Amino acid sequence: MTVLYRRVLGAALDDLPPQLLALHDSADPRTWSGQARIWRGAGILSRLIGWVMRLPPQGDAVPVSVSFIPQDGGEVWQRDFAGHTFMSYQYQAPNAQPGIVNERFGMIDVTVAFQTDRDRLVLEPMAWAFGPLPLPKALLPTGQSFETQIDDRFVFDVEIAMPWVGQIATYRGWLLPTE
Template identity: 30%
Template sequence: MQTLHLAGGTHRYQGEVDIRRNRNPLARLCGFATNLPPAMSAAPLAVEIAAAPEGERWRRDFGGYPMQSRLWRKAGRLCERLGLVTFAFALSVEEGALCWRVQKVSALGLPLPARWFRGVYAREYENAGRYCFEVAAALPLAGELVHYRGWLAVDTSSGAGDALPRVDQRHEPDLEGADSGRRDGDYDTDGGSDGD
C-alpha cells in the first residue's frame, strides 16, 4: 500500500476486479453521473496513477471500460472528483485497512447533504502480498449503485509499478469552488474533522 501511494511520477498496475451493479433506474442514472463501470466478474483491471505535488490522476480500465478521477488534499481531507461529483473523504486505519468515509459532497459545484452518502466508502488493505481494495456506493431511494472489489500487483522491490514518464497536472478546485491542490504529498489518516 505504501509503495502504491507514495510513488511519484506515473506508474501502471495490473490486477483483477469483480463489479456488482444495481439495475434500478435511479441507481443507473446516478452511476451514469459518476461514470461507474458496468457489472463484470473476474475482469482484467489496469490502473495508471500519475502523481504530482498538487495531486493525482487515476485512470482505471475495468475490462475495457475506462473510469478516471482526480485526487488532491484539502483541509485535512482527501478529495476526489469522479464524473460530475466531488467527494471529500476522511481517512482512518481500521483493523489494518485504510478506510475512506465521506465527509462532504458536491455535484456541479453545488453542495449535497453528506448524510445521503453514508453508504459510500472504500477500503484498502494488503492480502497475500497484493494490494487489495473494496469500494461500495449506496444512496437513499436508489439503493446500491456499485460494489466492487479486487486486487493489483505492486512490485515493492522497485518501489512502484511499471514506470511511465511524469505527466503535468493542474490544480483541482475544492468543494467550494476555490482553486486548491495537494501541496505536501501527505494525506491525513486520523479521520478527524477540520471543523467546517
C-alpha cells in the same frame, strides 16, 4: 513536494501493509494491474446514477488496471475495467484537516476521510458538491470501502450506495505493480 498520501496520512502511512505503502507513497507515475468483481444496483435510478458516474458494468474476473499520475500536488487515477475507463483526481483541499482528501469525478467533488485500522485504510465519505455548490448530506453516497493487503496483493473493496436508491455499484479486487 511530498506526495499526496504522505501529506494526508503522515507517519500513519508507514503503519500500513507494504503494498499499500508502495502504491500510495510514490511521486512517480505508475500503473498497477489485476482483477475485479463488479456488482451493479438493479433499480432504474441506480443504473442511471452508475451510468452518469461512468462506473464499469457488472462482471466477474474483470481485468483492471489503474494508472496513478501525480499532478498539481494531487493524483489523477485512470481506471480501466476491461476497456471501460473512468478517471478521478484526488487532492488535498487548502486548510484540510489531516486524513481528509477530495476526489473529483467530473463536476462531482467528494470529501473523504481516510482512517488507518490496523492493516486497512478505510475510506469514509464526509461531504459532496456539484462544482462549487454543496449537495445535501442526506443524499451523500455511502458504503463500506477500504484497501488492504492479502497474499502480497493490494486489495480494494469499494461500495457505493445512496439513501433511497440503494446499491449503485460494488467493486472488489486486487492489483500488483505492472512491470
